[in-house]
Amino acid sequence: MTTLFPIPRIAADYITVYRPAGDVFPGPDTAELQAGTWYQDWVPNDHMVLPGPDGAWHAFGITHPITGLGDVHEGEHQSFHARSPQGNLRDVLQDALWGDLPKVLPSAERPGEILANHAPFIVQHGGLYHMFYGPSPIRRAISTDFMAWTPVGPAFAEPGGARDPNLLLWDGVYHLLFCCEDEIRMRTSTDLLVWSESRTVLRMPDGIAPESPALIRHAGAFYLFVCGWDGVWDKRDVSGAYQHITYVYRSLAPDCFAREDEITQLQAHAPEVFQDETGDWFISSAEFPARGISIAPLAWDQV
Numbered sequence: 001m002t003t004l005f006p007i008p009r010i011a012a013d014y015i016t017v018y019r020p021a022g023d024v025f026p027g028p029d030t031a032e033l034q035a036g037t038w039y040q041d042w043v044p045n046d047h048m049v050l051p052g053p054d055g056a057w058h059a060f061g062i063t064h065p066i067t068g069l070g071d072v073h074e075g076e077h078q079s080f081h082a083r084s085p086q087g088n089l090r091d092v093l094q095d096a097l098w099g100d101l102p103k104v105l106p107s108a109e110r111p112g113e114i115l116a117n118h119a120p121f122i123v124q125h126g127g128l129y130h131m132f133y134g135p136s137p138i139r140r141a142i143s144t145d146f147m148a149w150t151p152v153g154p155a156f157a158e159p160g161g162a163r164d165p166n167l168l169l170w171d172g173v174y175h176l177l178f179c180c181e182d183e184i185r186m187r188t189s190t191d192l193l194v195w196s197e198s199r200t201v202l203r204m205p206d207g208i209a210p211e212s213p214a215l216i217r218h219a220g221a222f223y224l225f226v227c228g229w230d231g232v233w234d235k236r237d238v239s240g241a242y243q244h245i246t247y248v249y250r251s252l253a254p255d256c257f258a259r260e261d262e263i264t265q266l267q268a269h270a271p272e273v274f275q276d277e278t279g280d281w282f283i284s285s286a287e288f289p290a291r292g293i294s295i296a297p298l299a300w301d302q303v
Contacts, residue, residue, distance in 0.1 A: 006219050006300035007264050008248060008273075010283060014294035018059055018082040018098045020044055025065055026078060026106035028115070032067040033075045039065035043238055044080055044293055046119035046164055046212045046270040049284050051277070052146045057084040057092055059293055060104060060120045060131070061270075061286065072233075072241040077115050078106040079133070081146075082293070089276035093295060105133075105141060110151045113139060119164040119212065119270075123174070125192055136162035138178065140192070156187060156195050168215045168222075168254065175254050177201060177213045177224075184213050184226060186255050202249065202257040204228065212270035215254060218281075219300070224249040224257050225271050225283075244269040244288035273298065 020042035027035025047061025059082045064075035081101040084092040092098075107115045120133045131141045137154035155176075156162075162178040162185070169175075174189045184202040187195040202224065204210050211227040226247050233241040246268045249261040268285035275281055281298040288294070 005221055005250060005263075007303050008223065008266065008281075008283075009264075009299045009301050010266055010268075011297040011299035014285060014289050014296040015093050016097070016290045016292050016294045017084065017093060018044070018080075019290075019292035020063060020080060021100045023100070023103065025075060026103060026108060028077075028107065030067075030074050032070070033065055041066045042080070043287065043291070045076075045242065045286050047080075047272065047284065047286055047293055048121050049272050049274060049282075049293070049295065050122060051089075052083070054083075054146070055086040057089055057098070058082065058146055059098065059284075060122065061293070062118050063103070066238055069238055069241075072238060073116075076118060078117055079104040079120050088278075089282065089295075090280075097292075101147075105131075105149055105151065109149075110139075113151065121165050121167055123167050123169065123192070125174075130192055132165040132167065132176065134163040134165055134178065138162050138165050138176075155192075158185070158198060164210075164212050166213050166215060168217065170217055170254055175215065177215050179210045179213065182209060184210050184224070184257075188255075199255060201255050202226065203259070205259060207231070214271055214273045216273050217254075220252075222251050222254045223273075224251070225266070225268075225273055227268070227270055238287075242269045242287040244285065246271050 022040035045062035049059045052058040063080035082098040084098045118134045122131045129143045137157035141149040141151045143149045160180045164179045166177045185198045186201045189195045208228040214225040246266045248264045249257040251257045269288045270286040272284045283298045284295045
């Protein structure tokens, strides 16, 4: 059977580019973590990979020290920041692991905000880099260089909550996706300041909660990648909380997907889908198939 559109496929083995180094937990104290204490083992989660203004590739994402697994999200108050050697993506995938940089926006640098700092996503607009992060309210910080970030307040709050923001600029409009309960929702903006009311983009299959949506434009259509969570995990292993089934949907509109639009499933947790300098596609994954962040080439098959 021949389709009229390409279907994504992970085209080669994942290459692990980042494994968290030990660091001091910035606080505040939690049930199992103490501010100012060194923890050797940290775990990353929902993240973004993108080129920086310095000629290197960068990754930002959720991180916290591994605890006794009573709460797999305990201490997620800051983002990790990793940087590759300078060079194009295919070359730096073969180099040494990307290096840790200072944690981004711990709670002490965000006075008046909730403690949690989740799932950063960065876009460039108006001469600045804008980082959106959750959970609700979805908040925004700005930077000129990827190194120093200044919080500038909430973008919006969502009834029912909002988490895991992802943005696509299409036809002069920013489309911001986020998870809310068992749905993917979207708001739009032309300036990153004023946002539309939200609308439902996709309702997940029964019993599956959405995580980490990623929306891209390819071959005249929109593709939505969504990691699924069935609520079951092995508390003996933190990686058992991070399931790695990613559902892929296709639509001719960026804001309207249906369950029957599913075209394939990929093995990735909290995926980001992006292009390198030459336009080739890649997919990243957290905690699958190995500790840290891994990247693999993405091919598009005409089936």
